[in-house]
Ligand SMILES: Nc1ncnc2c1ncn2[C@@H]1O[C@H](COP(=O)(O)OP(=O)(O)OP(=O)(O)O)[C@@H](O)[C@H]1O
């Protein structure tokens with residue numbers, strides 16, 4: 294690999310027609326994916342959806358059953374892991390306990406006989422702001438500092454592609470947020486291609502320029518974080534990336550600019566360009582923070598959708614906002630997030646309310662309503678992240 298400044302750029306990653314079968318289990322049925330050089334790409338999805346398997350295929354730790362892996366346009370499918378310009382930071386960032394921080398970082402360079410390993414290791418440690426601890430042993434560092442050493446150890450090799458498999462999983466929330474920003478600025482500084490695997494939707498959205506939401510070995514949607522959030526294509530994405538209110542009904546009217554959907558007798562308008570399907574049974578949705586909570590029935594206006602009256606069954610205060618859950622007869626539960634502008638909640642449990650939203654804020658999904666089983670609430674990202682953390686903690690305790 295070339296030597297020189299850290300500003301060397303990364304390489305494109307392409308996965309072409311990848312299938313991965315384990316004995317008795319197909320983890321990935323068919324995966325096509327292109328990640329442009331220099332991007333910060335996040336692979337987001339629930340436990341068991343195939344994220345680690347995808348990274349292992351890229352790193353060469355697994356062979357695909359079918360398909361090819363290309364890095365910088367070069368087919369590396371048949372290459373051994375050490376022949377690929379790839380470094381991986383795993384969740385369990387095993388550092389060598391008997392070596393100093395500096396020697397840990399310089400290790401890979403020494404092994405590959407790269408000139409000036411210590412100078413380069415210092416440079417990488419400066420990048421993660423740990424150069425002042427270069428002479429310590431790993432056990433003299435905090436968990437977050439060890440994680441940064443693991444990162445320096447990967448970055449120092451200037452891999453064209455850096456794979457990060459939940460590298461922040463073990464950190465507490467505050468340190469995690471701090472490391473997210475640091476990782477992002479390191480990526481911008483070194484210009485490498487980062488592929489970051491996470492359960493945490495906020496983490497994916499904060500850090501990545503492109504997010505892919507993976508479900509059962511397939512990518513359901515890929516795009517800029519804001520694009521995915523504002524216009525989810527499927528119920529899975531609508532609920533995995535944030536929360537959504539989803540309603541299913543029949544399209545009863547179509548104009549050049551909008552569709553009208555009948556939800557249990559209530560007409561909901563969705564802009565055609567924001568709806569994936571324009572006929573038949575469709576599922577439409579709106580994000581909870583886009584809803585207005587009203588104590589009186591609003592005036593009819595073709596630029597807003599209105600549901601109600603309903604009754605508030607739950608109010609929960611979470612600092613910056615208050616979450617209201619209401620039930621509307623025939624429609625079901627609706628969640629509203631409202632920013633805390635005034636003191637005290639606007640409405641109380643039992644209050645009669647309406648909700649309205651700007652027609653421009655709705656979206657229509659691509660799923661066939663019958664074929665899309667409801668996303669089960671016990672697999673939201675926060676729960677998964679918590680389970681993952683607990684599993685790791687008990688693993689650490691056992692060790
Ligand atoms: N060696 C293997 N043999 C059989 N099945 C495997 C093997 N490795 C992984 N799997 C299965 O493949 C699926 C995808 O696993 P993978 O580790 O890629 O998931 P993941 O998305 O990384 O999940 P997590 O978020 O829990 O780490 C899982 O159902 C897993 O049980």
Ligand SMILES: [Mg+2]
Nearest residue numbers: 344345346458
């Ligand atoms: Mg995994």
